[in-house]
Amino acid sequence: MSFIKDHTKNNSNVRAKPFVLVMEGIDYSGKTTLAHRIQAALTKRAYQVKLLHDPKGSPNGRIIWDTILTLKKQAAHPITEFFLFLAARNELIYKEALGGEKKTDVIIFDRFIFSTIAYQLTHQPQYWELLLSIHRSFSSLVPHSCIYCEIDFNTFQLRSQARSKKDSFDQMNKERFNAIQWAYDQALRLPFCPVIRVNCLHEESFASLIDTIESSLQH
Ligand SMILES: Nc1ncnc2c1ncn2[C@@H]1O[C@H](COP(=O)(O)OP(=O)(O)O)[C@@H](O)[C@H]1O
Numbered sequence: 451m452s453f454i455k456d457h458t459k460n461n462s463n464v465r466a467k468p469f470v471l472v473m474e475g476i477d478y479s480g481k482t483t484l485a486h487r488i489q490a491a492l493t494k495r496a497y498q499v500k501l502l503h504d505p506k507g508s509p510n511g512r513i514i515w516d517t518i519l520t521l522k523k524q525a526a527h528p529i530t531e532f533f534l535f536l537a538a539r540n541e542l543i544y545k546e547a548l549g550g551e552k553k554t555d556v557i558i559f560d561r562f563i564f565s566t567i568a569y570q571l572t573h574q575p576q577y578w579e580l581l582l583s584i585h586r587s588f589s590s591l592v593p594h595s596c597i598y599c600e601i602d603f604n605t606f607q608l609r610s611q612a613r614s615k616k617d618s619f620d621q622m623n624k625e626r627f628n629a630i631q632w633a634y635d636q637a638l639r640l641p642f643c644p645v646i647r648v649n650c651l652h653e654e655s656f657a658s659l660i661d662t663i664e665s666s667l668q669h
């Protein structure tokens with residue numbers, strides 16, 4: 451029986467686990483834009499959808515984010531950043547994702563675990579499996595599906611010039627961009643969840659993306 455059908459048929463207090471969809475990709479790849487479109491499309495199809503930004507999607511997460519930015523200026527070690535991002539994610543999961551009274555069918559995380567691998571553990575693949583194990587054990591929420599937004603360096607530069615961020619985190623030259631992209635490519639091959647790669651979707655492919663997501667929800 452499908453997960454969604456379970457929800458609609460059963461109005462008891464028992465909450466079935468939500469489907470966890472994560473949006474990943476380098477800065478400016480279009481994650482947030484696409485996440486909002488997916489949320490709107492699924493809401494239109496009568497699903498209850500929560501959209502959460504990692505790391506800033508919870509009050510304590512925003513405090514941790516400010517600390518991360520401060521430490522970044524002090525050239526903190528990537529592993530220090532790694533623990534802080536995990537801490538922010540823990541707040542996001544327990545306070546926002548699992549909190550609240552309303553039933554949730556789908557949680558969309560705008561960035562999640564793969565970002566930590568790509569940005570903090572870029573050159574340290576020996577830690578990747580460990581990170582996944584930590585996630586599996588400390589959180590009941592692991593991704594069921596990942597949408598990876600692709601972007602090339604030229605488009606990245608054009609978009610970043612058009613929209614300079616006040617709290618820009620990663621000073622991204624081409625070398626860093628390639629390293630993060632490489633880490634993402636490797637991380638997305640880990641046996642964690644299915645990955646859908648997208649690149650500047652047209653209306654037609656957006657509709658088929660939503661169909662694919664909906665069919666995943668029902669299995
Ligand atoms: N498919 C697209 N085609 C063209 N521009 C896009 C597309 N998706 C997003 N953008 C633009 O690129 C910039 C970054 O998008 P955003 O969704 O904020 O990316 P991210 O969340 O990955 O940083 C924004 O200015 C947005 O309007």
Ligand SMILES: Cc1cn([C@H]2C[C@H](O)[C@@H](COP(=O)(O)OP(=O)(O)O)O2)c(=O)[nH]c1=O
Pocket residue numbers: 476477478482504505535560561562563565566567569570615617619620
């Ligand atoms: C979740 C996460 C984000 N980050 C970085 C990636 C982004 O540069 C920054 C989030 O900043 P943000 O401005 O929200 O970027 P975006 O809109 O692209 O998500 O934090 C990590 O380095 N590790 C992580 O685990």
